[in-house]
Amino acid sequence: MFIHRVSSTDMELVLLISLFLLTANTFGDGTGSDVTRLIVKEDDDAILMCSFSESIIDNMFDWKKQEDKKKEVFFYNKGKHYNNGRSGQDEQFKGRVFHFEDRLKSGNASIVIRKTQPVDSGNYTCDFPLHSPPTPTYVELIIRASPKPYVTIINATKNGRALLECSVEGASPEPVVEWMDGAGNILHAEEPEVTKNKEKENSFNVILLINVNKSDRYTCVSTQEKIDHQISNKIYVPINASGGMSTAAGGHIVGLIVGLILGLILL
Known part of the structure; x- marks a missing residue:
């Protein structure tokens, strides 16, 4: 030391x-x-x-x-x-x-x-x-500073579509964030929301949303080109034949809600 x-x-x-x-x-x-x-x-x-x-x-x-x-x-x-x-x-x-x-x-x-x-x-x-x-x-x-992307399903509809969010907080240098499907193809997404991190000067927060309509394993990739560094995270989105989210996904979302409620009760 x-x-x-x-x-x-x-x-x-x-x-x-x-x-x-x-x-x-x-x-x-x-x-x-x-x-x-x-x-x-x-x-x-x-x-x-x-x-x-x-x-x-x-x-x-x-x-x-x-x-x-x-x-x-x-x-x-x-x-x-x-x-x-x-x-x-x-x-x-x-x-x-x-x-x-x-x-x-x-x-x-x-x-x-x-x-x-x-x-x-x-x-x-x-x-x-x-x-x-x-x-x-x-x-x-x-x-x-290369934090791992956080990925989640923030909205799922009955018409077979899901809105996915990828969040990278406190990255430095500023990263390029992209969504990819299971085959490794880069998907067209909304423009990323990029803000400067208030707690750490010279670092960045990035949020990237994408709508998907089929079952697949989706990957969010954060690339810091200046230092040749890349890190990613994956999420599986199951959509059944009728166009809705499968029981597994629904159960996962319900489980999260129940967990939050129990946590509030304990507090």
């Missing part, structure tokens, strides 16, 4: 770097600079790598988050930094960002952000202000 001054043995450092390499890749940003893309699961720690060619114990390094207004993430200057009295750190990162003090001698200016949230997603730079010319390091941090 990381504390205010993050230290590690050689073996621990190897494990941290290995974890970083498994979740990061590097690409160009179109300006000739390399950008490391790091994908981290929500609530996990993120290690942002940065290094210098010599000891930085008596040097200076500065981590910023590049937004409309740059945010101060972590600043180190000859032993003084945000975790030992220096002021100026953005509120978003207070008490959550630490450096590897025992690795400064080898030029390691990496930092760790603890318990990441979707709001931490963005572009970061590590710079050495005393070095000329500037040699910044660029990191794109993506916090992945």
Whole structure:
């Protein structure tokens, strides 16, 4: 567990770097600079790598988050930094960002952000202000929140139609949500209702409805194209020959209602 001054043995450092390499890749940003893309699961720690060619114990390094207004993430200057009295750190990162003090001698200016949230997603730079010319390091941090879709029958009619709802709450990055039939065909559905999650900044809620008129196993698929991630959930809709919902489905709905009533009585 990381504390205010993050230290590690050689073996621990190897494990941290290995974890970083498994979740990061590097690409160009179109300006000739390399950008490391790091994908981290929500609530996990993120290690942002940065290094210098010599000891930085008596040097200076500065981590910023590049937004409309740059945010101060972590600043180190000859032993003084945000975790030992220096002021100026953005509120978003207070008490959550630490450096590897025992690795400064080898030029390691990496930092760790603890318990990441979707709001931490963005572009970061590590710079050495005393070095000329500037040699910044660029990191794109993506916090992945991929909740499993919740699927349910919200309305069933006697004419053999059922209205299905798929709900995805708190996903980041924003997902594309689709309904598929049992054969894997994408079904035409209503336009999804997409809203920003009020509890978690930079995450989204998506609701997608669809009308179906035949018995089948339907799948709701949530795809986050930016991070090549996909998750789904299935529901079986039984419609009998007369065009109504089968006894099994009706019994399921009745059971839910009875359960709710019993729950209210107990309360």
